Amino acid sequence: MNAELALVLAFLAAAIIMFSVNRPRMDAVALIMMVALPLTGIITMAEALAGFSDPSVVLIAALFVIGEGLVRTGVAQRLGDWLIRKAGRTENRLLCLLMAVVTAIGSVMSSTGVVAIFVPVVLRVAQNAGLAAGRLMMPLSVAALISGMMTLVATPPNLVVHAELIRNGFDGFDFFAFTPFGVPILALGIVYMIFARRWLSARRTDANAPSRPRLADWVERYQLGEREYRLRVSAASPMIGRKLEELDLRATSGVNMVAIEHDRRLGERFVSPTAHTRLQAGDVLYLDLFSPNVDIDAVARRYRLEKLELSGTYFSDRTQEIGMVEVMVPQTSALIGKTVAGARFRSEFGLHVIGLQRGGVPHPGSVLERHLRLGDTLLLIGPWKAIRRLRTESKDMVVLDLPVEFDQVVPAAARAPFALLALAVVVGLMVGGVVPNVQAALIGCLLLGLFKCIDFNAAYRSIHWQSLVLIVGMLPFSLALQRTGGVEMAAGMLLDAVGNSSPHAVLAALFAVTALFGLFISNTATAVLMAPVALAVARELGASPYPFAMIVALAASAAFMTPVSSPVNTLVIGPGNYTFGDFVRVGVPFTIMVMALCVAMVPVLFPFTP
Structure with a gap:
């Protein structure tokens, strides 16, 4: 071992120790290594920073954007709802279904992309099921890694090994050559995670944050129950064609119009009523009563309105369209x-005042004639887009709190078909190999922007920069190990150690070394380095190359042991609130189980005899 290799290994050991104690945070460790490695002279600073232009890093960033587009259009929400509907609130059933769906989708597209898309889905599912996100994030990453063992195109290492076979004059693997291994490994993974998730920290990512109210909490606090009504404008109604300012329902009938639901064929479905809004036949009016003395039946008869049923309390069945916000009147307010x-x-804000608190005490009855004072707390209701605008544009009110439902709002639900079209284009380009994966993902991002599924601000916010910095900061180790001869030395030691052993022992050694390399360098780079070693071992033993090539491909995807083993693991660290030790506790035993299963199965399907 030369001095340069010893120095690189020392830096690598220091990084692993810092990762294991979680001090400092993992992206900070990556930055430290990015700065320190060039000081050795083994790599340059430009090479240390080259990861920011690495196609895989750009691909991950683009997939974050695609995932956000699916969230904003409601696709992810509907998928989460489907999982909840099928699995109910049974955690084991939910885990099984989640892992099966992720593995199936990951078999035909990037596993990293699948995780980026499913992270918001799992967060929402966990919230609805009352679970800590960490209970499902690890199964998500395990399933995504197993998806790489399903088909030839599921992950780059499979294609690397396939290409190495062809370069050496052999036929490559068939598209479904990996499936007989992936299916039992998935079954093993599901059973294992049902038990192993108990070893994970059950912390919630927002454990230290103050709890946020739900709309139901405000309905109770401001005594809004039984004030809400939903009425449809009949074809004979005298309201048809008239502006709201002409009707003046607030003064004449004691009701406040919160929202109007138009016929879908007329364009935007939900609108915030203004003085100039004209009513049409079939419009559904959402009304709030200022006083319990208002006779809503008399109002309905007068204007020939049809009363409709409401599901839940105070428009809680319309939380995708109608929201609430609590604000305070500051000293500088006009x-x-x-x-x-x-x-x-x-008129000014597109919102309506439905509740007022002064000194922490809700004001009963109508608040219309109340004079506003410094420190008054108001509860406003209206469209979510008006609430978003209030947060950034109003100088007369300070937003105190937003309900939990605000995080579940789909701002571009009508664009869901376009988001699915963009996703289909990305998957098609990736599966067909028409363009590089990163280019396919960027095309998907542009399509989402073109179809108005996402805007630039939302796209930039969606990228998890901490994960990208962690990946980029660890990439220089791959170059440093190759440049100092560390990889070649390890491969040579493997050949010396197992050259005369039984074929099964050689398979186990190849799997173990490949998995260990995968702790420090990307699984694609691992496959590039280990595929030639596997074929060399097969030649020395006079055996078929296929079992040795297959074991390397499977081991390259078995990156379960640390959060930096694969970008798939890195992506779930933050949402799952995991530590380095969580991956070690869960990943190491499972990797050993997968190795034993592969060593037993590979020779059966790919015999050693040529």
């Missing part, structure tokens, strides 16, 4: 001294 009616909330 609203101080004005009445609620005189402040013209509907």
